Structure formats: C-alpha cells, structure tokens
Amino acid sequence: MRGFLLAVVAFLAMSFSVVTAHAQPAYVGADKCGKCHKASYDVWKGTKHHSSFKKIHKNKIAKKIVKSIGEKRMKKSETCALCHYTVVQKGKKLKPVSGPSCESCHGPASKWIAIHNDYGGPGAKRTTETPENKAKRIKAAADAGMIWPSMKFDVASNCMTCHGLANPKLSGEHASKMLANGHPLNPNFELTKYYNGSVRHRFYPPDVTKNKELTKPQLARLYLVGQAAALVSATAAIAKTDDPKYTAAQKKRISFAKEVLSKVPEAANVLKTPTMDAGRQFADAIKDKDFTGLVGSRLPTSFK
Secondary structure, rough: OOOHHHHHHHHHHHHHHHHHHHOOOOOOHHHHHHHHHHHHEEEEEEEEOHHHHHHHHHHHHHHHHHOOOOOOHHOHHHHHHHOOOEEEOOOOOOEEOOOOOHHHHHHHOOHHHHHHOOOOOOOOHHHOOOOOHHHHHHHHHHOOOOOOOOOOHHHHHHHHHOOOOOOOOOOOOHHHHHHHHOOOOOOOOOHHHHHHHOOOOOOOOOOOOOOOOOHHHHHHHHHHHHHHHHHHHHHHHHOOOOOHHHHHHHHHHHHHHHHHOOOOHHHHHHHHHHHHHHHHHHHHOOOOOOHHHHHHHOOOOOOO
C-alpha cells in the first residue's frame, strides 16, 4: 500500500509540473513594470491607453456594442478585454486593472519578468553584465514570451491586431456586430505616428534620461515594417467574416500595404506569403538599410 501511495504522489507531482510548465503566461500589470521602468511608466500614464480605463466603458456607443455581443458590462467582457484592458489574477478572479499597457505590446510577463532583468545573479547590474549573460538573457526572455523592443515586427503586429479590429481571438460574428453598432475600424492606422509620438518610450544608454526620437532612416524602416504587419494582420482577419464593412476595411489595409511594399525587393516573400515568419524575415532583411528616399514623403510630419 505504501508503495502504491508513493507512486500516486509521484504521478501527481509529475502531472502538476507538466501542467505548470505548459500553463499559459499571465499578465502581471503595468505597476510591476513601473518599479524598474519608471520613465517609460510615466510616459504610458500620459497616453490614451492609460486614460481610457476610467472612461471608455461609460461611453454610450461602447455600452451599445457590449450589449450587441451579448455581454452586460464592458469591464467583465472577455471580448473587450482582448484589446481594451490589462487583466490580472486577483485572488481567484481575473480583474482588469488598467487599459492597454506594457504587456499589450511586450507580451504577458509572468514567465519572463524575472528573466529579462537578471543581469547575472544577485547584485549584478546592467553596467557589469557580461556579453555572454546578456545574449543568454535576451534569448531566454524571448523564449518565455517577451517581445523585446528590437523585435519590431512582433511589436507592430500587436498594434495591428487591435487597431485593425483583427485580434486572432476575436470571432467574426462579434467583429461584425461590433462594427454594425459603431465600433471603429481605422484601416488607415499608421504605426510610426504613434510609435514616435504619444507612446514613445525610448530611454536607452548612454543617456537613459532622454526619450529619444527615431531618426529618419529608423522611421522609414518602421513604416515599412508596419505595412508588413498590417498586410499579415489583414490577410488573416479577412477570413473571419464576409461582413461587407469588415472585409472592405481589411481589403483597404491589404491594398495599401501591397502598394508600398511592392517597391521594396526585400518584401517579395511577405507579399507572396503574408505570415508572421515572413514578416519577421522582412524586418530583419531591412534592419540596416535606409529607405528614406522611398517612403520619406509618406512619413508623418507631426507626432503630436
């Protein structure tokens, strides 16, 4: 009997470890990020992503949209939470604690937050980190789900899923009903205006006190990466529903992205096969090139 019980305990322990290892990453909330990234946190607090939390659910159109998809309250709607909230575990319940925040762009942090700032063990600092540990840390955090700022295509894709009403978890039925009841879908959303504008938080060494703007070549590359992300997003989203309004918006996103990217030889693969992997390969292929002459006239003149 004792042997049997030990076997059961061992099996349960193994099962628990397997479940834990494969558990989905969870959101931890912007406040935890802000403990180390105060400057970036303060930028976020000045954005509509932050201020929307106390306002959007009170909007009459928002209430109408929530009702149209069979929900009662926006803050309790799993559909609305896909884009509008950062939802964390509070006791036994999930609770929205803010609007879109750090993890909306950089990925749910429960599995990578401890990894991404481990500079080599207790007492180690960024300034003393070895190149070997940095490479290991960056890869380990990415493997755990972190989207680093350097992963431009993945960051852009997160923006496009919501700003294109194209979240993979949003059903076509809900997308159609939301549009019919006044939910916006801006097919003209352009990444660089926001990336270099209200949401910019580029506090990098050597001067970590300065929120650096992107240079013209950086903006041009990001513009193209944004168009590739829009193409991939819209191509996947258009299959959700045959709703005329929805498909027209996604077709517009696709058409404009193709027009821009057709002038860039490196974009041939993502144009032919609009997938996440092809998008990442495209972003990597242009990372050191200057396309200011090609797309400079398309870049925003104001980032306010």
